[in-house]
Amino acid sequence: MSDSMTIPKPSWLKVQLPHGREWRHVEEVLASKGLHTVCDEARCPNKGECWGAGTATFMIMGDTCTRGCRFCAVKTAHQGQPLDPAEPLHLAEAVKALGLKYAVITSVDRDDLPDRGAAHFAACIRAIRELSPGTQVEVLIPDYVGTELSTVLEAKPDVLAHNVETVRRLQSVRDRRASFDKSLQTLREAYAAGIPTKSSLLLGLGETEDEVLDALRELRSAGVSIVVMGQYLRPTPQEIPVTEYITPTRFAEYAEKARALGFASVISAPFARTSYHAREAWGAVDNPARKTGSGPRRGHEAETEGNTQGGLIS
Template sequence: MSEKLVALGTPPAQKAAKPKQKKPEWLKVRLPSGATYEKVKATLHDLKLHTVCEESRCPNVGECWGGGTATVMVMGDTCTRGCRFCNIASEKRPAPLDPDEPRNLATAVAQLGLHYLVVTSVDRDDIPDQGSSHFAECITELLARTPSTILEVLIPDFTGRTDFLDKIGLANPAVIAHNIETVERLTPTVRDRRAGYRQSLEVLRYVKQTYPHIHTKSSIMLGLGEQEDELLQAFRDLREVGVSVLTLGQYLQPSQWHLEVKEFITPERFAELQAIAEGMGFLYVASGPLVRSSYKAAELFVAGLVKRDREARQVTSFGVPIAG
């Protein structure tokens, strides 16, 4: 049976508008399939859980779901912000939070036996604590039900409120990620006006300083018109606030109403940027046209870090010195 290919960034059920730029061959992927993929999809849908994998039409959904990883989006499928790169629906007052969501999420993960789970969320500026308590409850339920699953959370900025960030930190996920998305100059154009570049850096700084045992991670989209000096400054800014894992990927226009792609970055250029970022001290950099914030290669590396940390804590608890 021949394998079908689909160009990314085109809604599968709609006729594509005439593209301004022809997408290069390296931005074509195989349609997702396979028994594990179908099981993950069915289980998440049955329990009424949303996934950023589907909402954002992630190109790696087949690889991740087929390999025992997933990215689940909590607090609904509608955001209170309107970033100009994002395909998720936006309203001032979305539907109320589902009180059963933390339990349903833990049930799904237990049923699927996921090795690595990323939990992200929409922004909920309409809720007094911006959903931080609900997000923390999801983490607590997950870790209680499936303690062997490595949990990464990709959080909103919670408008920089440290008391809200503490709810996430105290729930103790293995990784806390927050994306700066683009360089400082382009932030007002790319992101919602409530999402500031410096505010995002301060979120990452606070998390790392307050919870040093938790790994921090961020992501940048390329192809929006950023200049190299701006990009390298963003790398330096992230290192300065203690971020140890970075992902770099190609921005793809979800629809004609979103920001246009200014440039398709070549795989060779992504490799060059990876080497530069690694030279700045990041523990791991995933860089490529199809790389997304939640990306299996990065998650495998982080899983290794977490396993090492857990083993070190276990050895220490028995009073045995740690080698090295």
């Protein structure tokens, strides 16, 4: 059963279709390097806007996830594809060809690998640094802790993102190997290492306002400085249905409450995803006097990430 057969989709949830020369250019560069993006694999609603602006979020380590979150459209299996040792170079070449000043890298979960792909993440960061030393790099990682996380942090990303996805009570929508506490541990360890951290919440899964505020407080306590809140949109009939469509006004109210809790940067809007307007969010942390609004305007500077409506990583 689709969303339209349960709760009618409101008028504010309209997606811009891909168009223009920049969209074609991004498509051609990605195809030439054999790269995947979350924009495609997770059916991100911002693809038209961001590809039209010449931006994309790269998804490394294949297109098959070893976890099975109930809100996510990315295909799953017990084992992913063999890692491509040339992928870090191809990724760096794509970043250079697109002229990106801010690159976002995410991945599928790879529980089938000894280090779950941490060294591959680090290699991708270093490759971008080598070919495009002026490019800032944000990574949206799995729930790495300890040595795995240290491996990524040693490559010096500018921002480290990891998503708690939803409030504590609703964590069962994630794969059983994920948990709110483990995600907080990832974020705490990264913050302790001096890296700006980011996390995201999907709304419309049945959470209460008090639960959202509790989750935001816990994220702040873990040192998270950038928070993103967006509407869950059911990718296909196989995923869990939407419980509620949150109005733009409520997203704005959540943004005000998040800022009052001390987040340096808040992005809260129906189509917001973890890496949506990522460069602007990073700039707000770099210079705390600049605060993002609730629901950033759709501009040609946007960076985006999807997962039909969820952060890809759990």
